Amino acid sequence: MMFQYYPQVQHSFIYELNKDINFAAAHFIPAEAAGKCSRTHGHMYIVNVTIGGDELDETGILVDFKAIKQLVCDRYDHTLLNEHPEFRDCHPTTELLAQTIGLRIRQFLAGKQNRPQCLQVIVRETPTSYVVYRPKRVT
Ligand SMILES: Nc1nc2c(c(=O)[nH]1)N=C([C@H](O)[C@H](O)COP(=O)(O)OP(=O)(O)OP(=O)(O)O)CN2
Numbered sequence: 001m002m003f004q005y006y007p008q009v010q011h012s013f014i015y016e017l018n019k020d021i022n023f024a025a026a027h028f029i030p031a032e033a034a035g036k037c038s039r040t041h042g043h044m045y046i047v048n049v050t051i052g053g054d055e056l057d058e059t060g061i062l063v064d065f066k067a068i069k070q071l072v073c074d075r076y077d078h079t080l081l082n083e084h085p086e087f088r089d090c091h092p093t094t095e096l097l098a099q100t101i102g103l104r105i106r107q108f109l110a111g112k113q114n115r116p117q118c119l120q121v122i123v124r125e126t127p128t129s130y131v132v133y134r135p136k137r138v139t
């Protein structure tokens with residue numbers, strides 16, 4: 001496992017949890033401007049999710065690391081991203097994948113009594129390209 005430098009997100013929560021997730025997927029960007037990326041190709045996506053909160057649950061955790069991994073991998077690992085309904089009307093760019101993962105995690109966390117918040121999602125598509133998505137805070 002490679003340890004990486006991650007951009008930090010500012011917050012005042014007591015707890016901050018980070019989960020690294022890797023998955024393999026294919027995609028294509030069906031736009032003339034995308035050049036070679038308009039052809040189907042694959043990536044080993046590297047995702048980092050940051051979650052904050054002030055309260056732990058009855059088990060003593062903010063949120064289960066495994067649950068965060070499953071949310072992402074069960075949906076996207078070894079799939080063609082373009083075939084998912086969330087990318088029917090938009091392209092599976094790094095930006096929109098990060099946003100989609102962020103929204104998915106936010107929906108999952110909304111059901112938790114201890115109210116953890118998704119603070120940041122980083123999606124690395126290649127060794128030289130990554131996007132940081134920071135959802136607007138709901139207060
Ligand atoms: N802002 C974005 N730009 C590009 C995206 C994207 O999602 N958002 N995606 C691509 C392609 O999908 C491509 O897979 C990644 O492109 P790139 O970083 O250019 O890949 P390289 O390995 O060729 O990078 P080098 O640093 O030149 O080796 C393109 N752009």
Ligand SMILES: [Zn+2]
Pocket residue numbers: 027037041042043125
């Ligand atoms: Zn690509």
